[in-house]
Amino acid sequence: KMPSSYRTVYAFAREMHPKTVKRDIQYGTAGFRDKASNLGYVMYRMGLLSVLRARYKKGIIGVMITASHNPEGDNGVKLIDPHGEMMEQSWEEWATKFANVQDDELEAIINEIVDKFNIPMTDRSVIYIGKDTRPSSPSLAKSLMDGILALSGKPVDFGIVTTPQLHYIVACRNSHEEYGTATEEGYYKKLVTAFKKLRGENCENGNYVNRLFYDGANGVGAKKIKFFQERLKDCMNIELYNDAGIGTGKLNYLCGADYVKTNQAYPTGLPIDPNVRCASVDGDADRIVYYFNDENGKFHLFDGDRIATLIASYLKEWVEKSGVDLNLGLVQTAYANGASTEYIKKQLSVPVACVSTGVKHLHHKALEFDIGIYFEANGHGTVVFSKNAKDKLRSVAKDPETGEKQKYAVEKLLAFIDVINETVGDAIADLLAVETILCDRGWDLKDWENSYTDLPNKLMKVTVKDRNVISTSDAERKCVTPVGLQDEIDKLVSKYQKARSFVRSSGTEDIVRVYAEAATQEQVNKLTAEVARAVYNLAGGIGEAPIVP
Ligand code: G16
Incomplete structure (x- = not known):
């Protein structure tokens, strides 16, 4: 028999948020993603789940309504745990279950989870909500709030924020503001103060000039950079482009970090000024890539691998100067350019780990180091510092015995911890970190590019009937099913020099x-198309077959 307290749950579902889609939806690489019109009931159910999670964890849970790099018509949801990290993976199964049961099964599944985890259902629970600029976000937020209210939780809406801002605010609130002040304003203050400290008097240095073109992808990243433009106007000249109004359909369209990385091309909407440093963020501002066009019109990309190596070399240098014994490690995925991995291992002598796609996997692995740097090639990443690292640095900074040079190095590292958003990849925090390092070194992008040469590479998408037929192992580097596909890939790869290729099904789009x-x-153009063709043939491709040049 159902406890009467959950009766509202079914009533709300039936009357306001009925399950409208028959097929199952899966919690993917970064939560649920779909056409926005399919998501009302999913949001309602995530409202229910977030209250359960909040009561179980005895902390505030965050829910971000966004489909990040996807087109404007899509939307989605990312759940945030109390420390500001993505929701623990073991609960993803529950999320998927919640999303797919029938309306009249909701009460039963609530009872199941309450029993299993012994969740105190009378505890108060607060859920922080954020949304990107998608026109569908406000109505989805309403569905989410109904779910929260149905279980007597308290929704707090932070309006339009970047995904990393919401992660930051959740982390602050749950750490009783040890991590920072739990407001948007607190976020600006923390990052700007740290950045100015790192910059000192130097606004320009050597080949570094402080002029930057910024592509806001016509999304929340454009709105929020304005707060930095204002506060940093004495030391940075950030020129904002792609700041179209909400609902114009231009979000991520021919611009933004994903477009630039995938197409290896200049986005629309920015003036093509040779040799000017440019940066693009994505639709919820958790990814960033840099690039420029040289005087011959050639495009040069600085993706997540480049940013990771820049940060790793910088931190390594200052850790050495600080004399504090801290271990440093870098985490990548299979998409990392082979040349970057080689450079990290051989030139930087920093250990590298490879994990499956998804920031949640990288973050987890990075926590194993005192200083864990992680980046996906697509520009999603950050640095995490262990408690041990922070404690050691703080105590050396305070110690009166510490020499001046050493103190300078330690202070630099401490300021760097504050400029980076440790909770999750943050395009704007990463931008401030990159600008700091380039200025410190007196580098322009050509200097940065000199550290190593990327192997030519390419990304392609193949549409198949059911992307779940593809399964992989070895951090997605080997294809297990469909049987025979990996042999085919191996055969194709062996025809070329320094070649490597892999396939995996996306967890955010319905493609491989x-x-x-x-x-x-x-060679890479040929190889990518040949592998794409093999996927099309062996994994049930639909639509036009990929053409091999
Ligand atoms: C999300 C994840 C990233 C992942 C990307 C693409 O990014 O947070 O970790 O790399 O999706 O994933 P997939 O290849 O599975 O589609 P975002 O920026 O879209 O949230």
């Missing part, structure tokens, strides 16, 4: 991704 790299652009 194909990645390849090889010694020359011509």
Whole structure:
């Protein structure tokens, strides 16, 4: 028999948020994603789940309504745990279950989870909500709030914020503001103060000039950079482009970090000024890539691998100067350019780990180091510092015995901890970190590019009937099913020099991704198309078959 207290749950579902989609939806790489019109009931159910999670964890849970890099018509939801990290993976199964049961099964599944985890259902619970600029977000937020209210939780709406801002605010609130002040204003203050400290008097240095073109992807990243433009106007000249109004359909369209990385091309909407440093963020501002066009019109990309290596070399240098014994590690995925991995291992002598796609996997692995740097090639990443690292640095900073040079290095590292958003990849925090390092070194992008040469690489998408037929192992580097596909990939790869290729199904779009790299652009163009064709043939491709050049 159902406790009467959950009766509202079914009534709300039936009357306001009935399950409208028959097929199952899966909690993917970063939560649920779909056409916005399919998500009302999913949001309602995530409202229910977030209250249960909040009571179980005895802390505030965050819910971000966004589909990040996807087109404007899509939307989605990312759940945030109390420390500001993505929701623990063991609960993803529950999320998927919640999303897919029938309306009249909701009460039963609530009872099941309450029993299993012994959740105190009378405890108060607060859920923080954020949304990107998608026109569908306000109505989805309403559905989410109904779910929260149905279980007597308290929704607090932070309006339009970047995904990393919401992660930050959740982390602050649950740490009793040890991490920072739990408001948007607190976020600006923390990052700006740290950035100015790192910059000192130096606004320009050597080849570094402080002029930057910023592509806001016509999303929340454009809205929020304005707060930094204002506060940093004496030391940074950030020129904002792609700041179209909400609902114009331009979000991520021919611009933004995903477009630039995937197409390896300049986005629309920015003036093409040779040799000017440019940065693009994505639709919820948790990814960033840098690039420029040289005087011959050639495009140069600085993706997540580049940013990771820049940060790793900088931190390594200052840790050495600080004399504090801290271990440093870097985490990548299979998409990392082989040349970057080689450079990290051989030149930087920093250990590298490879994990499956999804910031949640990288973050987790990075926590194993005192200083864990993680980046996906698509520009999603950050640095995490262990408690041990912070404690050691703080105590050396305070110690009167510490020499001046050493103190300077330690203070620098402490300020760097504050400029980076440790909770999750944050395009704007990463931008401030990159600008700090380039200025410190007196580098322009050509200097940065000199550290290593990327192998030519390419990404392709293949549409198949059911992307779940693809399964992988070895951090997605080997394809297990469909049987025979990996043999085919191996055969194709062996025809080229320095070649590598893998395939995996996307967890945010209904497609299969194909990645390849090889010694020359011509080789990689061929190889990617051949592998894409093999996927099309062996994994049930639909639509037009990929054409091999
Ligand atoms: C999300 C995840 C990233 C992942 C990306 C693509 O990014 O947070 O970790 O790399 O999706 O994933 P997939 O290849 O599975 O589609 P975002 O920026 O879209 O939230």
